[in-house]
Amino acid sequence: MPDNLIFEFIERIGYVIRTEWRKALLEYDLQPVHLDVLRYLAACNRYSDTPQGVAEYLEITKGTISQSIKQLETKGFVEKQADASDRRMVHLHLTEKAQALLDKLTPPPGFDDAMRNFSGQEEAALLGNLRDILAQWQIARKRQRFGVCHTCRHYQSGGAGTGQCGLTGEGLSAEDSQKICREFT
């Protein structure tokens, strides 16, 4: 059962990642879920930086995530900004304090050292395999899909990495195009 072994190792490494994070977060008086939220906000685009977007990505109910965001706001890691056109919506922005925390904890202490013996070729192969597993699994799960903007069906290239979203009509910078979008199709 080689499939099972691969699963076991990914799961165990994942567990160690969470353990390292949990211990590191104690100093900041934060819970694991808070880091998950911050990591998502750092990676998502401006259509997806709302409580609902966080809830869908983390597959947690919005009522629950509302509480976690409240904590993050109180502690100065997140700022809320009302949407200009839709008064129901709230956009969430990371503070510098949050960015510093992410820089420190991604990847967690020691992980990079563990990769030191890998060649560039091995890394590329490993990365490709992991990407495949995740992509195939996402398809099998048939869940709400999140994807990187510039690989979306709505994305219209405008050259030099910039583009336009066919769904909203808005222009997208090169940076925008690299981020995760909840409207991804």
Next chain:
Amino acid sequence: MPDNLIFEFIERIGYVIRTEWRKALLEYDLQPVHLDVLRYLAACNRYSDTPQGVAEYLEITKGTISQSIKQLETKGFVEKQADASDRRMVHLHLTEKAQALLDKLTPPPGFDDAMRNFSGQEEAALLGNLRDILAQWQIARKRQRFGVCHTCRHYQSGGAGTGQCGLTGEGLSAEDSQKICREFT
């Protein structure tokens, strides 16, 4: 930053694993930590199937794990057995109900499908890489080491997969030798 990308993918797959488990466990009225405990007990040997062993492996305080084990016992997934020689110690055994749950959830639904396109060669390479990362990281972390019995310094081979533990002097079956031990050195 290819290291970072590899980390990101392992972390994300790990997150999806936990999400699938969390949803599946709702039906059984169990929390994620309960499955972690059951998985450890299924993999550890008779020197390590105690509350303390669980706590060390999961890197959670023993007071916390004591509560989780209480739940598992009440719900019929675990049975406690007093140690014959040390009256402080308690050994934890999985019930058939627990074994059935593990069989169903490991790996979680859909994961095997995601591996379908891999060749035997690719799988072997991937497995080797993951094994390396975990091993190197464990060394870098310098934490309490857990390891498979037959790779331990105390293990003395007796042929045909069986052996003897140089620490306790006890005989070890072929099955024992494949399990995780907290006395691993």
Next chain:
DNA sequence: TCTTTTGGTATCGATTCGAAACATAATTAA
């Protein structure tokens, strides 16, 4: 206009988790 949908918040109960205190048994030192 009326209804439905969507985004967000608030509250409840069960549970996790770290921390600390505690009880008991085993081990070590005097």
Next chain:
DNA sequence: TTAATTATGTTTCGAATCGATACCAAAAGA
């Protein structure tokens, strides 16, 4: 032997997660 220390496990406390549910307000549709 006796006393101090260490190890295993339980209990209790407070803060937080999480699912479930109800609720409010704004937007979208009929």
